[in-house]
Structures are given as C-alpha cells and as structure tokens.
Amino acid sequence: MSETLLKVSGLTMRFGGLLAVDQVEFDVRRDEVFAIIGPNGAGKTTVFNCVGGFYKPTTGEILMDGKAITGMPSHKVARHGLVRTFQNVRLFKNLTVLENLMVAQHTLMETGLLQGLLKLPSFRHSETEAKKRAVQWLDFMGIREYANREAGNLAYGHQRRLEIARCMITQPRLLMLDEPAAGLNPQEKRDLQSLIDQLRREFGVAVLLIEHDMSLVMGVSDRILVMEHGKPITTGLPDEVRADPRVIKAYLGE
Amino acid sequence: MNQNLKNAAIASLLAGVIIAPVYGLQILRRGQETYLQPEWKMILGGMLAVFVIQLVNAWLRQRRAGKVAAPSRFRIPAISDKLRHRAIMVLVLFALAWPFFTGRAQVDIATLVLIYVMLGLGLNIVVGFAGLLDLGFVGFYATGAYTYALLYHWAGWGFWEALPLAGLVSAFFGFILGFPVLRLRGDYLAIVTLGFGEIIRLLLINLNEFTGGPDGISGIPKPSFFGYQMVRRSMDGTPTFHELMGWSFNSQDVVIYLYLMALVLVLFTLYFTSRLIRMPIGRAWEALREDEIACRSLGLNPRNIKLSAFTMGAMFAGFGGAFFAARQGLVNPESFTFIESALILAIVVLGGMGSQLGVILAAVLLTVIPEIAREFAEYRMLIFGLVMVVMMVWRPQGLLPVKRPQVELES
Numbered sequence: 217m218s219e220t221l222l223k224v225s226g227l228t229m230r231f232g233g234l235l236a237v238d239q240v241e242f243d244v245r246r247d248e249v250f251a252i253i254g255p256n257g258a259g260k261t262t263v264f265n266c267v268g269g270f271y272k273p274t275t276g277e278i279l280m281d282g283k284a285i286t287g288m289p290s291h292k293v294a295r296h297g298l299v300r301t302f303q304n305v306r307l308f309k310n311l312t313v314l315e316n317l318m319v320a321q322h323t324l325m326e327t328g329l330l331q332g333l334l335k336l337p338s339f340r341h342s343e344t345e346a347k348k349r350a351v352q353w354l355d356f357m358g359i360r361e362y363a364n365r366e367a368g369n370l371a372y373g374h375q376r377r378l379e380i381a382r383c384m385i386t387q388p389r390l391l392m393l394d395e396p397a398a399g400l401n402p403q404e405k406r407d408l409q410s411l412i413d414q415l416r417r418e419f420g421v422a423v424l425l426i427e428h429d430m431s432l433v434m435g436v437s438d439r440i441l442v443m444e445h446g447k448p449i450t451t452g453l454p455d456e457v458r459a460d461p462r463v464i465k466a467y468l469g470e
Numbered sequence: 471m472n473q474n475l476k477n478a479a480i481a482s483l484l485a486g487v488i489i490a491p492v493y494g495l496q497i498l499r500r501g502q503e504t505y506l507q508p509e510w511k512m513i514l515g516g517m518l519a520v521f522v523i524q525l526v527n528a529w530l531r532q533r534r535a536g537k538v539a540a541p542s543r544f545r546i547p548a549i550s551d552k553l554r555h556r557a558i559m560v561l562v563l564f565a566l567a568w569p570f571f572t573g574r575a576q577v578d579i580a581t582l583v584l585i586y587v588m589l590g591l592g593l594n595i596v597v598g599f600a601g602l603l604d605l606g607f608v609g610f611y612a613t614g615a616y617t618y619a620l621l622y623h624w625a626g627w628g629f630w631e632a633l634p635l636a637g638l639v640s641a642f643f644g645f646i647l648g649f650p651v652l653r654l655r656g657d658y659l660a661i662v663t664l665g666f667g668e669i670i671r672l673l674l675i676n677l678n679e680f681t682g683g684p685d686g687i688s689g690i691p692k693p694s695f696f697g698y699q700m701v702r703r704s705m706d707g708t709p710t711f712h713e714l715m716g717w718s719f720n721s722q723d724v725v726i727y728l729y730l731m732a733l734v735l736v737l738f739t740l741y742f743t744s745r746l747i748r749m750p751i752g753r754a755w756e757a758l759r760e761d762e763i764a765c766r767s768l769g770l771n772p773r774n775i776k777l778s779a780f781t782m783g784a785m786f787a788g789f790g791g792a793f794f795a796a797r798q799g800l801v802n803p804e805s806f807t808f809i810e811s812a813l814i815l816a817i818v819v820l821g822g823m824g825s826q827l828g829v830i831l832a833a834v835l836l837t838v839i840p841e842i843a844r845e846f847a848e849y850r851m852l853i854f855g856l857v858m859v860v861m862m863v864w865r866p867q868g869l870l871p872v873k874r875p876q877v878e879l880e881s
Binding site for chain 1: 749769772
C-alpha cells in the first residue's frame, strides 16, 4: 500500500482561450489534510471539478490509489471514494435531513426491485441499517433533533454539517471540501476545524480542502498548495508557506 | 373608502369597455342591411356586477388585514400516514360498492375515472417524483392500447395475455425515449416528449396496412373472466360467463365487470407506485429532481435514475392503454391526441405534484365535472383553463399536497 492516495500530475484545464489551470501537480497522502489556497480566480475550484469528474481536464493525469480516474464521469469518481461538498451548499432541500442521508447511501444499498415491492425482510433490514447509519451521523454532527425537518429549513451552519455528513456516509477515502467555512460564524469555524481533525482521526479519511479562511487552513492542514492565476506557486508545510515571499506577494502584491 | 370607490369605478369602466364590443353590440340583420344594436342592459349589468364585486372584495381585504396574521385561506391539514391509510381504505370500499348502487352511466364514468387514475399515477412518477416534464405521455398510453389491439388483430391474443406485454412494450418505448432526452431538462425536455407523443400518433395514422390507419382497429374483445367470455353468445361455442353462473345475459354485468377490473388494475398501480417511492429508487428520483449535480457527486448515476422513471411511468400508461382498448372495443389515433397528455398532466399538477391521493381526487374531478356539465360542453376548455388559473393562484401546491417525509425518525 503506497503512501499516496491521490496523485494529480500535469493538470491543465482550458476554457476556450482562458487557461484556468496550468500544469498543476500535487499528491494527497492517506490520512492527510491537504489544502489548496490562492486568491480569487486562482483556479482552485476548477482543480476540484477536474478531480471530481465534473470537468474533463484538457491534459493531465489523475490517479486515485494508483488507478486512473482522469475524465471519468463524476458519479463513477464518487464510487472510487472521492466525494465532495460544494462552495454553495447543495442539499436536497425539499427532502428531510434523514432522507438526504438515506439517498447518499444509494450505492451502498443492494436491494432488488422485487424485495422492495414485496417489503421482504431483506429490504426492511437494509432500510433499518441505512437509517441506523444515518442516525449515527446525525448524532455525530449534533443535528439529530432536526432529522425530520426539510433540509432547506436548517440553519446555514447545520446545512454545512449535514452536507459533510452526507459525504461521509458514503464511506469515502478522500473527502473534498470546497470552502467549508464560507458563511460560518467564528464559533462554527472552530467547530469545523475540530470536526475535520476528528474525521481524519476516527474515520481515516484524507481531506482535500479549498479555503480562504487562513486560520482554519493553517490550523488544520498538513501541507498546502498555493495557486495563482491557474499556476502552482509552491507546496509545503503551513509554516513554510506562510513565510514564502512569493505567497505573500500573491496575496498582498509588491 | 374613497380610494376603494375610485378603484371600483375604474374597474367597472374597464369592464364596460371590454364587455361592450364582445356582448353589448348585437348584430341585427334586416333584409339586406346589417346594423348594430347596443344592448345596454348587458353592458350596464356587467359593469354594475364588477363594481359591486370590487367594492366587496376591497372591504373583505381590509377586514382580513385587520385580523393579525390570518392564516392562508385554504389550509388542508397535512395528512398523517394513519389518516391516509384510512382514507384509502374508505375510498376502496366506496369504490367497491359503487357499481351496485348506481346506474350504468355512472359505472361507465367511474371506469373512465379509474383509467385516468392509473395514467395519473404513472405520470406522477415521471413529473411529480423525478421532476421530468413529460408532455408526450399519451404516446405510451397509445402504445399500450395498440399493443393489445394489434396482438388481438394479428395474433388473436386475449386481454389477459396481452396486458403484461402491453406494459412491457410501453416500458420499452419509455426506455427508448429516455435515451435521447437524458441530457435535456425543463422546456427542452417538454418539447422533445411532446414531439414523441405526436410521432406515435402520426405513425399510427400512417402505418395504414398494419394499424388500420385513421380508422383504427375495432372489434377488440373485452377481458374474459378466467377464460369465460363476457358476451351474449360466444363465437367459438365455449361457455360464456353468464352461462357459467346460470344468469341471463345482462349488459350491465359487463359494465360492472369492466369497472371492477379497472379497480383491480388501479389498486395494483397504487400499491406498486407507493412502494416504489418508499424504496431507494424512489428517493433517488426525488433527489434527482432536487439537484442533479449533488446526486452525481454522491455516486448516483443520473442516467439510470431518469431511465427508470421514464420506464416505470410508461409501463403504467401501457396497462391503462390496454384496458382502454378492451373497454372501448375500438382504438383509433384520435383517442391519443395531445389534449389527453395535457389532461393527464393537469391531473398530476392539480392533485399536487407527487401526491397520490391528490392524483386520485384530481382524476375524479377532471373526469366527472365535464360529464356533469354536459350542457356547457362548448365552454369545457374555458372552464378547464379557469380552474387551472384559479388553482395556480390560490393553491399552487395542488389539492392535496404531499406530506413530505417518506422516511421518518421515531424518537
């Protein structure tokens, strides 16, 4: 078993004349929190979309656990254990919180049509199991009391947590968080930081993170990739990155 | 108050302007000459009516505004699971007893209602749950009807052998249509499905040799009762149903039998669909309706989910179609025009997207009202349109909106 879980090399994404991502390379190790930072428009989300299968990269290779997933449709990528959240939360708003977590287990549940139609014991069993897992995650996130509420009616911070729970319930190996702290208050940001730590420790999931909130990034990440104008500037430990003059220049100008 | 008077006066003046040319001027013909005669009674009466209604309306609105936080006008309490089960039980019992207390005409209408319930429940999967706007649903209905008609005509199949195949063939057509429309959403999807419905109809008209063209196929037998035919005299000498029972032949019995068959099919559909929406596949349909990208990010394959919705919906249309063919004894392309699609869609929307009880209620309303109001047959579409507009304004969520949680967490 190699140390590297996700390996991205030579990733380039071109939209017509715009070079959104240019020769980005990085790798994420198992149980690592890896962050991508950079000013607005640096191409961070585009990298995410390429890795997650939402865009087909122009060139480059993406290896998940040694298997090429480059250009695979997103639902297949998800089945390789890469699951993501979105910059602006994408829950199933009219479904309840519990149902959101049930839907996410779709690929894990193996019930046939007939078993479900006739309500056979095997169907009931798999439903109760799915419900149990959902409740575990609701407890873990501290949102169990809202289980029967429509997801769209939750407070924003809870929606964020539910979205992460919905990812985690698919048992991913790599969790990709796209600006998870956006719109959270300081207390919720601190909770988020401990949540990410806990997820990695207890569930052994690697985390790929895009975030603007520097205190969160510096506090939670093992390594950081800094991007500007679609190009990677540097990769390193938080302290190294913080001290790097090129990074400071990218953020603050000359 | 002054303001209200002014508003009402303006409204009545506008009404006068609109009424005058439409109703207020009678064209009289005397010999060679034609001249217009104003009908003041009509114009002034209309204006007065608008004036009064505007005043009363304003007064009511002010009174209501006075009360603090008046709840919305029509609030039907959300139906709990238990209540829904009971309501369905009562409905079923009522439906079972219906033919034995009413006349032939009523049973006939009720059978029609049941066909629309079946179609409504089928379309409800596609539109209500998966959120795919399908304007060509009638195509699958036609496919089912013609499958039975053609199987009878060319191979002499009976209703019960043809029924499953009618469902399968329609489902297959749903599957086939599913492929090209996978990438489409909303308006584009509606247009493509609309086209599909028309293509089926045109094919049926133009495949003269095979389908009988515009004349269709006639003489389709009614369903048999475990091999015993429901006719006065069987053609091949096998004993008929009334001979088996020792009754004298009564055409009322046939009508009742058809009704009960339809009821069985509806109950089957109802059970099937209400199971489906409580299964993972049903949840996936709803999730897809809410957010396709989120679905993909969780590993759900949108293609399969959409295809399954189309296929399942079409299958029920196929069953409905086969039964329709058996009941009419005759199919022709004229029964499968776009207006049928619109009617079925109206049933789903009126009932409350995704609500099964609502679909049943709406099917009853939309089939029975035109039958009762036969005198106003010319205004049928007008009334239909009016009902839709009123519904959209007052109760856009439908008659009986769904009580959402299909899975609930007991504390």
